[in-house]
Amino acid sequence: MKTGEKNVLTAYECGHFNQTSGTVGAPKAIPMSDMQTRTFIKYDYLWGNYLLYKNLDPSYMDGRAFATSEGTCRKLDSGLTIGCASAKMADFVQGGKDAADKRIRIAYTSPIEATCPEPHTNTKYIHTRFALMDREITGMVSGFYSVAVHLLAYIADNYEMLINDIERGTIDESIEMSDEARKSLLSKIDPMPERAAELREIFRNGSGIQFVPLVWPKLQYIKGVGSDGFSVYRDTLINSFTGNGITLFLSGITASEGLWSVPSGPNDPSGILAAGSAFMEFLPVDAEDDFSKIVTIDKLEIGKTYELVITNLSGLYRYRMGDAVLVTGMYNSTPKVEFMYRVNKTISIICEKTTETAVRQTVEKACGELGISFNDYCVYADQRSVPGQYKFYIESWDKKRGGIARDELEKSVLKHLLEANPRFRIPFEKGSILAPSVEFLQPETHFLWRDLCIYNGASTAQLKPVRVMKENEYRFFSNLTEN
């Protein structure tokens, strides 16, 4: 297909390949037919805008959005493209990159130097700088909520430099980017001493405040992937940066392979199945790969969890997505689902299969019981010795964590792990698995890992947080604990 041969896998025209991040396996190039692109636009763009219109004050249309997405795209010898689908936009806009930039910035603050960046460009600076310049922003659109948190933390850490640059109309020399990008960006910037003075007043006592409603007083909504494994970032967003006055829209289930659900409304982690986007089948997760038990959308039962199997508009046939979804209810006559966990991202030492959701619930409840907030977490199933052991690593910016005894935290984690995954109990009581160990990571270690992945070429938009660690991740994180 990549050579341009037609009628391979699908009869639809296919001009693009999505490149996956490789964070959950080897990077893949996945065909995206023109028909699938149109379907994506219909559900994501039209439905997404309808929800905003229905649920927000109409004044949200008066301002732009702080958009954090970015991606790159390159042409193959055949003329087809590979990379991030949104980065293709510049190809379609008459007038090329400059015209695309103007169109992007009608609706969003970030210029094309950040949305379609060159390698080794400090896009965090560009996104935040252009967002801070605009007081009238009404929304924030983020692929994953982790990206939104990452950028707001960047502002908290670098507000002095950003404000100085806004005042003078400059870009600090330490900011990494090509000379060409710097020149182009400087042409889009004027000194803004009044805005700088306003921002300086907001941050006069430092950045340890919920600064978002002060910096952008008209901001009404934040949209992004913020359920299940990303819920910790949703909490950080509210507790550290926004407070409770912003409407949150949680994106549906979207992947390089396609779009499977759309958001059902504000602050609802469930999405409505996008029935027309693909032919969907559902394998009950307790069916143990018995495909005679697979069902279609009309046979779904509320309260049951299924693995999603799709046949899409780009040639994937009965493709196992590896996503487990819980049926939570109905929207009119269409089922609503919530993403639960990656089927192949469970951890096991015997056969207890602890899911990412169980890990999250364990950490949430243990930290809640001891009265500390947490910002990130990950776990490793250590089988290098017998019996094996789960090793939890929790990152907390909460100063109260220093007063928590480690054995107290470990007892709480064990208690809640036994609740979250009842299958853990038997091997634990038989002595086949040790009680879990828990250590605190140094603050912002997950951010560091993310930055390093980006520095080494990973796509910002697709990076997912580390939850169930692989060997190399374990060696990295276990070296960066607080002890």
Add this chain to the structure above:
Amino acid sequence: MTIEQNKNGSELTIRPVGRLDSVTSGDLYDCLEQNFTPEISNLVLDFSKVDFISSKGLRVLVSVCKNLGDRKMKVINANESVADIFRLSGLLKIFEGK
């Protein structure tokens, strides 16, 4: 932590001694800010006396990497656990290559 340094023409060797943790990493950053001036084309970080590096310490090194431009940087004599972190974070190839 103390920081020893030696300048030889356009080459600067910095030798931190002790733990490069969340407190002392700032000292290394300040030292590099003051001494890794544009006329220095080769920066050598001798880690023979560093027994621990924190995430903040790694951040300092990443920020140096980002601002190298055409200049060269090398980390030498890192102990096995520190070198392992460099390797896992993808920084080792940069430190050896640049």
